[in-house]
Amino acid sequence: KAVPALLISSGFSSFLLVRLVPLSKKAGLVDRPSERKTHKRDIPLIGGIAIFLSFVLALPLVPFGLMEFRILILAAGLIMVIGVLDDYSDVRPSTKVFGQLIVATIIVYLGNSVVPAIGDIFDWRDGNQQGLGPLAPLISIIAIVALINAYNMIDGHDGLLAGIFQISALSLIVFCGLEGVWKLQLLLLLLVLSVGIFFFANVSLIVPRSFQSFLGDAGSMFLGLVIAFAAISLTNEEGDI
Numbered sequence: 001k002a003v004p005a006l007l008i009s010s011g012f013s014s015f016l017l018v019r020l021v022p023l024s025k026k027a028g029l030v031d032r033p034s035e036r037k038t039h040k041r042d043i044p045l046i047g048g049i050a051i052f053l054s055f056v057l058a059l060p061l062v063p064f065g066l067m068e069f070r071i072l073i074l075a076a077g078l079i080m081v082i083g084v085l086d087d088y089s090d091v092r093p094s095t096k097v098f099g100q101l102i103v104a105t106i107i108v109y110l111g112n113s114v115v116p117a118i119g120d121i122f123d124w125r126d127g128n129q130q131g132l133g134p135l136a137p138l139i140s141i142i143a144i145v146a147l148i149n150a151y152n153m154i155d156g157h158d159g160l161l162a163g164i165f166q167i168s169a170l171s172l173i174v175f176c177g178l179e180g181v182w183k184l185q186l187l188l189l190l191l192v193l194s195v196g197i198f199f200f201a202n203v204s205l206i207v208p209r210s211f212q213s214f215l216g217d218a219g220s221m222f223l224g225l226v227i228a229f230a231a232i233s234l235t236n237e238e239g240d241i
């Protein structure tokens with residue numbers, strides 16, 4: 001039942017990575033060469049847009065309702081808007097962080113995605129975990145924003161962030177399988193396919209260099225948000241998503 005969604009995700013990702021390149025150049029949504037960059041020509045910043053759109057277009061075909069993921073979809077849409085604006089006109093860092101805090105707050109308070117404990121950090125070995133109590137929501141927000149920015153800052157070399165996301169997402173997919181969290185597992189798999197296709201465009205394998213594209217801040221922040229949401233969900237859920 002998941003095959004149509006997987007085909008749509010990979011198919012639209014391939015299509016958009018090709019079709020959005022000329023549109024991106026016309027709109028000026030490109031990464032221009034500078035003294036701190038190695039590329040010698042304008043590179044379209046449409047990788048993240050293509051991945052996000054292919055993901056959203058595939059969602060109606062997944063074999064389950066999306067009610068429990070509505071907050072993730074909302075937050076992802078907001079982070080994409082922030083990222084595209086930053087890619088196009090360089091939003092001030094303080095404004096970007098403020099937007100990320102809003103997104104993280106939505107995830108934590110509306111989506112109830114909270115890190116409740118941080119494990120046996122004192123090595124007491126008594127079977128108990130160190131709970132975060134009333135600080136859990138605040139620490140969760142900080143953790144989400146930190147991971148979003150970590151992914152954003154990693155995106156500096158061709159294929160690097162796409163590869164790191166693949167490793168992270170595939171690891172989470174394995175844990176989802178072990179815990180029976182199949183719905184989240186399928187959503188991650190949709191992104192793994194899209195990001196895998198982007199990887200070849202990003203490093204100019206198979207496709208011509210003229211169709212090379214970058215993730216942009218929109219793509220890197222979106223992928224960081226998804227990994228944060230998935231990791232928190234796996235610490236809280238017991239096989240019902």
